[in-house]
Amino acid sequence: MIKFENVSITFNTKKATVNAVRNVSFEVNKGDIFGIVGTSGAGKSTLLRTVNLLEKPCSGKVNVDGVDITVLDKQSLRKARQKIGMIFQHYNLIHTKAVYENVSLPMKISGKSTKEISKRVPDLLEIVGLSDKAHIYPGQLSGGQKQRVGIARALANESQLLLCDEPTSALDLETTKSILDLIHDINKKYGITVLLISHEMDVIKSICSRVAVMSEGEVVELNDVYSLFSNPQHEITKQLVRHSLNMKIPEGILGDIEGKLVRVLYRGTSALNPILSNAIRKYPVDMNILHGRIEYINNQPMGVLLVNINGENNDVVNLIHYLKENTATAEVIHD
Ligand SMILES: Nc1ncnc2c1ncn2[C@@H]1O[C@H](COP(=O)(O)OP(=O)(O)O)[C@@H](O)[C@H]1O
Ligand SMILES: [Mg+2]
Structure with a gap:
């Protein structure tokens, strides 16, 4: 057209x-x-x-x-x-x-x-x-x-x-x-x-x-x-998406968080549970979900979670790598 x-x-x-x-x-x-x-x-x-x-x-x-x-x-x-x-x-x-x-x-x-x-x-x-x-x-x-x-x-x-x-x-x-x-x-x-x-x-x-x-x-x-x-690939797109998801943790609380804060994005509703439990089974870390939501875009679900991860540095790095490989994206947003 x-x-x-x-x-x-x-x-x-x-x-x-x-x-x-x-x-x-x-x-x-x-x-x-x-x-x-x-x-x-x-x-x-x-x-x-x-x-x-x-x-x-x-x-x-x-x-x-x-x-x-x-x-x-x-x-x-x-x-x-x-x-x-x-x-x-x-x-x-x-x-x-x-x-x-x-x-x-x-x-x-x-x-x-x-x-x-x-x-x-x-x-x-x-x-x-x-x-x-x-x-x-x-x-x-x-x-x-x-x-x-x-x-x-x-x-x-x-x-x-x-x-x-x-x-x-x-x-x-x-x-x-x-x-x-x-x-x-x-x-x-x-x-x-x-x-x-x-x-x-x-x-x-x-x-x-x-x-x-x-x-x-x-x-x-x-x-x-x-x-x-x-x-999202381009930095501008990432910013626009982040702004739209509006999953901010208040500054005061952010300051008290120990360990890393990771934003995990996944497609589909049911895909995440086994990935998170497999991840914890594989690497001895503590994981705490601080925020989460599912968006429906053109009727397709997309999930976003903010997880706090604590543990030995090597284990944390490996676990984040595992998340990156098994979800749409996993980004460290605070450490
Ligand atoms: N008639 C015009 N004369 C001079 N500069 C213009 C004119 N129209 C738009 N611009 C400039 O072109 C750029 C793009 O403007 P615009 O297309 O209105 O952006 P957007 O719609 O994305 O906000 C801006 O820097 C704006 O100042
Ligand atoms: Mg305009």
Whole structure:
């Protein structure tokens, strides 16, 4: 559905030259919910905006549904854009217009008749759960409701592709979940391809199937979400995953811990028990579980444990080696 080929974007400002996107190449398959994650300033929005050519690449190609969008003439570009919906962190609604007018705007621009519009808008409002809000102004809506209007507007011209730039970053946890559920439902029901940006791994983890990690303009890692989460390779990915797992031991307690603290990550629910008991049988050490949880990513379980290990240095080293060999990862995080 989307193919980025060696896309680079450089901004020249008075103060500096910013290489916002550097030589990015990857593909997003039709029907996927594809995530781009990375810290602020990584180049995510700039890359996303090349898909509807709000940002023109300095070099490289962006293919959307088989067409290189960077070389289209004005009229073809306008046509292509109609099939691409976009939603934003701050919704970008028109405050002087009611929900109905906001949603119908893209149809008006593309020359649809009043009849077509009056047939389509109620359907759109029903999809996003706002049937009773057609004549309300954005100022009277909650953040979540505003984003629902944004989604309805993005789908107005029967878009095949939905671009989402931090769609839940201004929302609370509960509302975030309901908006992500809605995007997920729309993807499943209508087969609309979704390209979603977030600085939060939790958002990516909850609905995406594949993900690219961006840092300083580059894609540093690309994988399916489960693999990326359970076996992160790049330091940036590791940080994002660690932050998302949020398995911190309070500093005060950390100071009192003797021996090593090891984070063990394993795939599957039942795999760990025999590994831990075998490990203790093999090496005479004390092992104490301080924290543990199981995450479900795309319905696949992944377990994380923090274990405190005490004993003769050699035994501890050997045991950690044994854990490394028999689990997805085992990392000493404190010693
Ligand atoms: N129009 C612009 N002019 C100059 N610099 C820009 C412009 N847009 C983005 N940048 C810079 O490009 C880099 C990437 O920005 P952006 O794509 O918005 O990152 P992200 O969405 O990952 O937070 C940042 O350093 C940002 O300051
Ligand atoms: Mg951004």
